[in-house]
Amino acid sequence: MKIAIISDTHGLLRPEALTAIESVELILHGGDIGSADILSQLAQIAPVHAVRGNNDLNLPWATDLPDHLTLNLNGWPTLLTHDIADVPALLDSLTRLIITGHSHKPLIEWRGDRLYLNPGSAGRRRFKLPVTLALLDIHAEALEPQLIHLLP
Structure with missing residues (x-):
């Protein structure tokens, strides 16, 4: 199974992102979506699961989005939430994949038998941080994450 992980679009879905995830x-969208149109465009490519970010909280179209999701991705118990600060309260002992956004800083890090993945920000560049998203190949026995840089 191949999935795209995108976050912090803040109302901007770059053509480079669409090409990378086609x-x-x-x-999976990790929040701070910024516009319902972003989710509609993504849904034309593949099914979408999204959580609200702090910048989505007061947007009428985002009221039905959850603050976090637990998913089973090809046998991998997964937690999707916007802010890594919320992870300790939400973490189940079986969770093996933790996906967050918020910081705009990409992260792919194994902590024991858990993969922590933050795809970074695919929207407007913040400070000098890269503009990125992640692709994840999920096999029954392995996770193969890849960070995709959208801008030079």
Whole structure:
């Protein structure tokens, strides 16, 4: 299973992002979406699961979005939430994949038998941080994450 993980679009869905994710089977958005149109565009590529970010909280179209999701991705118990600060209160002992956004700083890090993944920000560049998203190949026995840089 190949999935795209995108976050912090803040109302901007770059053509480079659409090109990078055109062949995925599922899309996860880690919040700070910024516009319902972003989710509509992503849904034209593959099914989308999204959580609200702090900048989505007062937007009428985002009221039905959850603050976090637990998913089973090809046998991998997964937690999707916007802010890593919320992870300790939400973490289940079986969770093996933790996906967050918020910081705009990409992260792919194994902590024991858990993969922590932050795709960074795919929207407007913040400070000198890269503009990125992540692709994740999920096999029954392995996770293969890849960070995709959208701008030089």
